[in-house]
Amino acid sequence: MESIGDAYVINTVQSRSHRATTVLVTLCVTVTLSRGVLYYSFPVLALPITADTGWPLVATTAAFSLAQIVAAVAGIPVGRWLDRYGPRTVMTLGAAVAAPALVAVAFAPGLWSFAAAWLVAGSTMAALSYSPAFVALTRWYGPDRIRALTTLTLVAGLASTIFAPLAAALDGWLGWREAYLVLAAVMLVVAVPLHALALRLPWPPDSADRSEDAARECGGVRSVVCSRAFLVLTGALTLGAFGAYAVPTNLVPLLVERGLDTNVAAWVLGAGGIGQLLGRLAYGPLHRRTGVRACSVTVLATCAFTVMLFAAVPGPVAALFAVSVLAGTGRGLFILLQATAVSDRWGTAHYGTLSGVLHTPATVAIALGPGAGTLLAEFLGSYPELFALLAATAATGTALASGSCPPRRSHPRESACPGSPEGA
Numbered sequence: 031m032e033s034i035g036d037a038y039v040i041n042t043v044q045s046r047s048h049r050a051t052t053v054l055v056t057l058c059v060t061v062t063l064s065r066g067v068l069y070y071s072f073p074v075l076a077l078p079i080t081a082d083t084g085w086p087l088v089a090t091t092a093a094f095s096l097a098q099i100v101a102a103v104a105g106i107p108v109g110r111w112l113d114r115y116g117p118r119t120v121m122t123l124g125a126a127v128a129a130p131a132l133v134a135v136a137f138a139p140g141l142w143s144f145a146a147a148w149l150v151a152g153s154t155m156a157a158l159s160y161s162p163a164f165v166a167l168t169r170w171y172g173p174d175r176i177r178a179l180t181t182l183t184l185v186a187g188l189a190s191t192i193f194a195p196l197a198a199a200l201d202g203w204l205g206w207r208e209a210y211l212v213l214a215a216v217m218l219v220v221a222v223p224l225h226a227l228a229l230r231l232p233w234p235p236d237s238a239d240r241s242e243d244a245a246r247e248c249g250g251v252r253s254v255v256c257s258r259a260f261l262v263l264t265g266a267l268t269l270g271a272f273g274a275y276a277v278p279t280n281l282v283p284l285l286v287e288r289g290l291d292t293n294v295a296a297w298v299l300g301a302g303g304i305g306q307l308l309g310r311l312a313y314g315p316l317h318r319r320t321g322v323r324a325c326s327v328t329v330l331a332t333c334a335f336t337v338m339l340f341a342a343v344p345g346p347v348a349a350l351f352a353v354s355v356l357a358g359t360g361r362g363l364f365i366l367l368q369a370t371a372v373s374d375r376w377g378t379a380h381y382g383t384l385s386g387v388l389h390t391p392a393t394v395a396i397a398l399g400p401g402a403g404t405l406l407a408e409f410l411g412s413y414p415e416l417f418a419l420l421a422a423t424a425a426t427g428t429a430l431a432s433g434s435c436p437p438r439r440s441h442p443r444e445s446a447c448p449g450s451p452e453g454a
Contacts, residue, residue: 049230049231050170050171050178050231052228053166053167053170053228053229053231054167054171054178054181054182055228056224056225056228056229057163057166057167057182058181058182058185058186059185059220059224060121060125060158060220060221060224060225061158061159061160061163061182061185061186061189062185062186062188062189062192063189063216063217063220063221064125064128064155064158064159064217064221065159065160065186065189065193066189066190066192066193066196067128067132067193067213067214067216067217068128068132068151068154068155068158069155069189069278070189070190070193070194070197070278070299071193071194071196071197071209071210071213072094072279073194073278073279073280073281073282073299074194074197074198074201074282074292074296074299075197075201075206075209075210076090076091076094076279076282077282077283077286077292078201078205078206079206082205082206083141085141085144087283087404088404088405088408089141089145090141090144091279091403091404092145093141093144093145093148093149094148094279095397095398095399095402096145096148096149096152096397097148097149097151097152097155097397098152098155098393098394098396098397098398099152099393099394099397099398100149100152100153100155100156101152101153101154101155101156101159101393101397102156102389102390102391102392102393102394102396102397103390104152104153104155104156104157105156105161105386105389105390105393106383106386106387106390107386108120108156108157108161108162108382108386109161109165109382109383109384109385109386109387110382110383110386111382112162112165112166112382113165113380113381113382113383115233116166116169116229116231116233117162117163117165117166117225117229118225118226118229118230120157120162121157121158121162121225121229122222122225122226122229123157124154124155124156124157124158125154125157125158125217125218125221125222125225126218126222127150127153127154128151128154128155128158128214128217128221129214129215129217129218129222130214131147131148131150131151131154131214132147132151132210132211132213132214132217133210133211133214134146134147134150135147135148135151135210136207136208136209136210136211136214137207158221160182160183160186160365160368160369161385161386161389162382163182164179164182164368164369164385165381165382165385166229167179167182168369168373168378168381169233169234169378169381170231170234172234172378175373175378176314176317176370177314179366179369179370180310180311180313180314180366183306183310183362183365183366183369184307184310184311187303187306187307187309187310187358187362187365188303188306188307189303190278190299190300190302190303190306190358191300191301191302191303191304192300192303194296194297194299194300194303195296195297195300197209197213197296198292198293198296200212200213202293250380251380251383251384254376254384255384255387257436258433259375259433259434259435259436259437260388260436262430262431262433262434263326263371263375263388263431263434264388264391264392265391265427265430266326266330266427266428266430266431266434267367267368267371267388267389267391267392267427268391268392268394268395268427269395269423269424269426269427269430270329270330270333270334270364270392270424270427270428270431271364271368271392271393271395271396272392272395272396272398272399272420272423272424273333273334273337273420273421273422273423273424273425273427274333274337274357274360274361274364274420274424275361275395275396275399276396276399276402276403276420277302277337277340277357277361277417277420278299278302279399279403280399280403280404280407280413280416280417281295281298281299281302281340281354282295282296282299283404283407283413284340284413284414284416284417285298285350287412287413288344288345290347290350294347297351298347298350298351298354299354301351301354301355301358302354302355302357302358302361303358304355304358305354305355305356305357305358305359305360305361305362306358306359306361306362306365307358307362308355308358308359308362309358309359309360309361309362309363309364309365309366310362310363310365310366312359312362312363313329313362313363313366313367316328316329316363317366317370322374322375322435323431323432323434323435325367326367326371326431326432326434327428327431327432328363329360329363329364329367330364330367330424330425330427330428330431331425331428332359332360332363333357333360333361333363333364333424333427333428334421334422334424334425334427334428335360335421336353336356336357336359336360337357337360337417337420337421337424338417338418338421339353339356339357340353340357340414340417341414341415341416341417341418341421344414368389368392371388372384372385372388375434375435375436376436403416403420406419
């Protein structure tokens with residue numbers, strides 16, 4: 031009887047492991063697709079859109095930025111939903127709405143309808159971006175979450191490498207409207223059924239692991255959100271996000287201003303995906319070998335330095351490819367810093383809610399990147415000066431990161447915040 035019982039337990043564990051692996055594979059596919067379709071295609075298609083329609087570039091990028099702001103605001107209720115019910119319903123619905131929203135973008139007859147379609151698309155981004163996938167993997171994988179999060183971001187880091195050149199190719203072959211129709215069809219056919227069929231694991235309760243004890247000792251969601259460490263961390267990530275993530279949406283105009291062809295500029299932008307892979311690979315060892323504070327400062331400093339390189343290096347093309355890879359490395363590190371910032375400091379209890387609040391200002395900053403970048407470039411006189419300003423912004427976030435850890439407490443996970451992240 032004991033052997034039968036042991037076999038049952040082994041089979042149950044293996045079955046759960048297999049289903050968790052299926053979830054991870056599914057999220058790798060759908061997050062890569064969603065980011066490629068909803069985010070990385072636009073920087074390539076923005077110039078063809080303005081050339082075809084006559085709409086101002088500032089106005090089209092502002093519409094895209096507003097969509098990102100909608101996604102940021104929607105991230106808070108989405109995070110609460112995820113904490114309570116899990117990702118299946120919200121991610122399936124998000125993909126189901128994103129497809130017709132992109133069709134509306136493609137058929138938009140005027141700028142106002144174009145902007146309205148992007149606002150609808152923005153409402154789906156909160157359900158399709160990294161954040162809901164991070165919540166799902168953090169809860170389902172528990173102590174093994176770093177490995178799962180790294181795997182997800184390694185794969186999804188290819189979104190720009192795949193979809194920036196693909197968007198350029200579709201535009202050259204069909205036109206920008208038809209390109210969005212193709213991308214919408216792929217979203218509908220791939221993401222909707224995968225979310226509905228694969229994200230069916232039972233949703234663990236908030237107390238799935240011991241990290242809830244840390245959150246209790248911190249005093250719950252409200253006291254964490256109001257704490258100095260949380261506010262400083264929010265500021266650091268917001269400034270770092272604006273500095274690092276304004277790069278993809280403003281890189282093509284920078285390179286075109288320096289004389290590169292749009293297709294070549296798209297390939298340079300796509301090279302950042304390779305760097306993101308390198309950043310993801312480097313984050314695990316960095317996270318293990320440094321403290322939470324040192325890890326945060328290192329990541330943000332890397333972002334600031336690599337953005338500055340774009341301002342300082344005008345060419346040749348090979349050098350720009352190299353800088354793009356380095357900048358992608360900084361963004362690759364940054365996305366995993368975002369994924370682990372809450373759990374490293376306050377545990378995984380209420381992870382979705384706390385992450386939703388923490389990431390909202392950063393997502394707004396990312397959303398402002400396209401429109402603000404265009405306006406600032408016009409105000410400053412050139413895109414190189416814009417990139418110098420972005421680097422200074424990220425450097426300010428680096429300084430704030432040094433004060434982003436909660437005070438030492440008796441709980442071993444909290445006391446480890448300034449030291450080893452193993453206890454964080």
